[in-house]
Amino acid sequence: MVSSVTIKITNKVGLHLRPAALFVQTASKFSSNIKIKNISRNTGFRNAKSSLELMTLGVSYGHEIEIEATGSDEKEAITALKELVENNFNE
């Protein structure tokens, strides 16, 4: 099984610095394999638990991203990450 979601980034700085850190921390809480890609930049999938890989996606304000999770807690992972993005990283 694979769970996935496509979301638009609406916080000002995009997936950098604190938001990126929060994203990685949240993803790392789950045992599932979690990948992310930047649709707007037409990138491939990267490891969502790596802040370094996340950075190379260059996710900025307004970009659309796709998150994909595979594993025992994939649904919970997707829900948690989706919430984080939709709440603008609790800014």
Place this chain on the structure above:
Amino acid sequence: MNKQVEELKIQGIGVSEGIQIGMAFLYQKHELKPSSREFYGYDKEIKLFNDATELAVKQLDNLINKNKGVINEKNLAIFESHKMMVQDPSLQEKVSESIKSGLTAEEALNKAIKEIAESLRQLDDAIISERANDVEDIGRRILRNLLGVSEQEQLTFTSEVILVAEDLAPSDTVTLPLNYVKAIITQKGGYTSHTAILARTLGIPAVVGIGEAKNKITNNDELIVDGETGLVIINPTLEEKNTYKSQIKAHNERSEKLKDLSLKDCYTKDNIRIHVLSNIANVSSAKSSLNFGSEGIGLLRSEFMFINETSIPDESHQIQSLIEIFSEYPKMEIVVRLLDIGGDKHPNYLHFPEELNPFLGIRAVRLYRRYPDLLKTQLRAILQASIGFNVKIMIPMVASIADIQFVKQYIQQVQSDLEKENLAFNKNLPLGIMIETPASVFIVDLLANHSDFFSIGTNDLTQYVLTVDRTNENLSYLFNSFHPAVLKAIQVTINAGESNNIPVAMCGALAGVKKAVPLLLGMGLKEFSMVPNLIPEIKSIISQLDMETAIKIKDKVMALESAEEVEKLLDIELKRLAN
């Protein structure tokens, strides 16, 4: 018993006045290279790498704990993000793969860091390319641990020292505890290097450009630094120390006396009002400059809001910083220079192309065309923050009328945007320009029709008129603002201001040079702006001069044929004044 030490004298360039006696602290930035060694096998190499990263995490934790409440939260957050990078699964994977293929831990680390940094830079995104520097920074940290090189703890000296370095970059000033620095000595640099400007701003003595002699100084050597003569004495004798101690005392007494005088308005002997303002580069100098008798800000170097940041500072952040400074100067004149970066100052978050001649490249006003949002945000911040203050805007590096028109267009746009957004702003900000390019001097009369004021930037003017890179220490002997060509450019500018009835100020280093005062007065300069701690001396010299004398000195100087002759004559005139 003390070990036998020998006194040694070194001559450098004195760039910030004052004498200090203290202990040397050598500040070094290591360039690390992995040494070639035999491969210990996968398990051992991986363990080495894991140990090094574990240690890095501990070091970063220490840094964070030690600096909580000491440095601002933004800088602390950087260390937090470094911690995350150090433990990054993708970094570990890359290193592990390389080790599998037979690379040592050090080689594998270097390869991974290089790959990651390059892939970040390739994105050509200003903010992300800044992260590449962070990746390299953690790479150096892990490598240091692998090689067993101890970290040069930048943040540890907690007693007063004399800082000895190769050179100081703007970024160094964030991490160094400057309140413990009594004086600065650098191997490289000249009168206008960052170190020199920093030292003058802090009001501490500095000697730069001592060259290879720097190697003769070791940690904890006792040093005497004379920032006026450029003399450095290593391990001075007792007699020598006593002589200098009495000089320090005399110097301090004189400064106190001058300070009292400087708080009054400044007039020449024949009652011509001369305004003496300060060049400000951050909030703390804005506060302290009033104690030196500053009558306003002749140059607010807005770069401070941009240089030490990790991303383009947002509008509200800029407004906050500006208001903090403005409110120290109610009713007084405040000249905000628009962002002047490029050349040798690049914030990491702006992705600059490699330039063969950066000083002739994308700098100052030219930068705005590449990053219009940067200009727009700054203008929005200035316009909003300046309500109720006597603020003027100044454009750096102007070389054509189009440069002014470009900025004017943006001001108009920002004004109409702010109106639409119902945001209050200052509608009447005078717009002036820096005169610092040869082109601007040649068309100064035309520029006068488009500007409300001029301010002469002598450092860049000298660099561009004499075609001498001011950061090239091999040419520092040629860099001299007293060169007749530079003086003629200054005179032409002041004359154009007079005939077009617009004020002319000088905010370059020359305005704070004591012997230049009679010359500049004689040329007709009425507004001087300089680093705050020079104000008392300069005001004192102005008050001892009358215009007739100043004009006579100017006439003599303008007939001379070389910078050396000019300096010699002005030295004599200054001495005559002192007697």
